[in-house]
Amino acid sequence: MTALFRLDGKAALVTGATGGIGAAIARALHAQGARVALTGRRESELAALAAELGEGAFVLPADLTDPEAPAALIERMEAELGACDILVNNAGMTRDGLALRMGDKDWADVLEVDLTAPFRLARASLRGMMKRRSGRIISIASIVGVTGNAGQANYAAAKAGLIGMSKALAQEVAPRGVTVNVVAPGFVATAMTDVLNDTQKAGLMGRIPLGRMGQPEDIAAAVVYLASPQAGWVTGATIHVNGGMAMI
């Protein structure tokens, strides 16, 4: 039997590769044989990750708040490591606050990075994928995109938006052999959740049936599956990886 979930010969672009989940996704895809393009804003951290991975890892710094950046990034990737077979929209940011006090800029900035940039990247990479009659677009959403979360109206809206966007794209490009899916993590131990205090963390733990915070590798495994040839009949889906916190 052929080994499952191998990605030999494929090239993947991972945005937000300097973050905890992004780095784990890049490591996991690379371990399955894919060449990975690491994108983020902190070039030195990208370079450190590329050095750790060795052959088949490429550093492509980009600032995705720039509307021109996504198309340029896909072009650069195709020039440096070949056609983009797998796009992982992982980059994201939070700017929490109760809606009553949430400024327009906090709303707009989060929507721009967490929803608009993934759309632009998907649009730019789809052209080649459709031509090649194969491709994988995987976006990292969040449990709060489905359940909501006080203080995160902007982030929850963007993450819910990713899910809707992915379903629409999935229907558009299915006839061309391209799949579009979402992984929705629960609370994962990363810099983004480090800001929670101990009381908040203890409260969270009580709501996670599997009794622990997620690890970035828990999320990466779901991404590897969706990227793999074995997930060829899965599209428009959202895989919830949340320790059972929301069974949806």
Added chain:
Amino acid sequence: MSDTAEKVKKIVVEHLGVEESKVTTDASFIDDLGADSLDTVELVMAFEEAFAIEIPDDAAEKITTVKDAIDFIEKAKA
């Protein structure tokens, strides 16, 4: 037949997988050649690449027949 017309027809044959004889000048991509909306978008992208031109969205919407495509491309290249 002009070079452009010939090239356009060749692209249509390749992309839609239809017989060359069906790709007449007046043939409509959707009504006569069985294209769906995704096919028409792909065709426009293929024309853009093959002829090194840009076809804006509002013009692309009006390209529904082989003749529309040839006319637009000839004008764009003129």
